[in-house]
Amino acid sequence: MIRALILGLAMMTAPALAQDRGTLQPKDLPPLKNPADPSNVAKDVFGRAKDGAPGKPEVVGFYSKGCLQGGVALPLDGPHWQVMRPSRNRFWGHPDLVAFLQSVSVRVPQETSRPGLLVGDMAQPRGGPMLTGHASHQSGLDADLWLMPMPDRRFTRAEREELPATNLVRADWLDIDPSVWSPDYIAFLRLLAREKRVERLFVNAAIKKALCRDVKDDRSWLSKVRPMWGHNYHVHVRLTCPADAPDCAPQDKPPPGDGCDASLDWWFTEEALNPKPGKPRPPLRMADMPPACRRIALD
Numbered sequence: 001m002i003r004a005l006i007l008g009l010a011m012m013t014a015p016a017l018a019q020d021r022g023t024l025q026p027k028d029l030p031p032l033k034n035p036a037d038p039s040n041v042a043k044d045v046f047g048r049a050k051d052g053a054p055g056k057p058e059v060v061g062f063y064s065k066g067c068l069q070g071g072v073a074l075p076l077d078g079p080h081w082q083v084m085r086p087s088r089n090r091f092w093g094h095p096d097l098v099a100f101l102q103s104v105s106v107r108v109p110q111e112t113s114r115p116g117l118l119v120g121d122m123a124q125p126r127g128g129p130m131l132t133g134h135a136s137h138q139s140g141l142d143a144d145l146w147l148m149p150m151p152d153r154r155f156t157r158a159e160r161e162e163l164p165a166t167n168l169v170r171a172d173w174l175d176i177d178p179s180v181w182s183p184d185y186i187a188f189l190r191l192l193a194r195e196k197r198v199e200r201l202f203v204n205a206a207i208k209k210a211l212c213r214d215v216k217d218d219r220s221w222l223s224k225v226r227p228m229w230g231h232n233y234h235v236h237v238r239l240t241c242p243a244d245a246p247d248c249a250p251q252d253k254p255p256p257g258d259g260c261d262a263s264l265d266w267w268f269t270e271e272a273l274n275p276k277p278g279k280p281r282p283p284l285r286m287a288d289m290p291p292a293c294r295r296i297a298l299d
């Protein structure tokens with residue numbers, strides 16, 4: 001049952017395995033004929049939102065089926081962060097996510113050898129499903145952070161769109177690439193996982209395997225670090241629901257323990273490494289979304 005569920009996820013996340021580039025000439029999509037039609041594919045509606053939905057910040061639904069009211073943009077530059085692939089306009093989130101990234105970025109140079117964060121996809125301005133990639137990142141509480149260290153300088157606009165990220169995983173997906181891996185990656189992931197608002201971190205199973213092997217002292221934070229396909233260029237940070245957010249559907253707590261048991265071995269089996277393609281799932285339609293999201297998409 002759990003495996004079927006995980007394999008279902010594999011199909012949904014498969015496009016995110018390839019590393020997407022941005023563009024220096026983003027083009028507007030043509031407007032929809034009837035934006036309010038509930039049979040519209042939800043990603044076609046949410047993928048056209050240019051700015052946040054008016055109203056007080058509100059997370060609606062679940063990480064993989066939800067949306068965001070009152071979303072705010074993370075500035076493209078801060079003292080300790082840089083937004084990558086800005087042409088994708090996915091640097092939006094619930095104010096808690098933006099505040100979290102800003103505050104944790106200050107601690108990055110204190111606890112690692114990096115001067116700051118390279119921020120990848122967060123959410124679209126109003127959340128919701130995306131035209132490409134991710135099944136989640138819909139409710140303004142998920143953010144991808146590049147695993148490669150931020151350099152001691154600002155990237156140019158072209159670099160932000162086109163620079164390839166560093167792959168931490170070996171070509172056979174069975175372990176990390178030892179020529180890249182270093183204790184600094186552990187310090188970076190530990191800093192994130194120890195944050196109270198972090199619900200889960202998703203990393204490639206090979207990275208989880210390396211953590212299981214290399215983390216010696218405090219291993220309590222490992223339970224939050226969950227194996228997933230892809231995530232060999234970035235770590236996915238997921239925050240808990242904000243306080244006082246009745247429409248935000250929480251995720252079950254990660255199972256207790258460090259997750260370095262037999263359940264991790266499954267990720268290195270043929271079934272997991274080369275999942276058989278199943279029937280593609282039909283895309284979410286606006287009618288499938290929580291009712292409040294139909295309003296938030298168009299307000």
Ligand SMILES: [Zn+2]
Pocket residue numbers: 134137142143144235236237
């Ligand atoms: Zn992600």
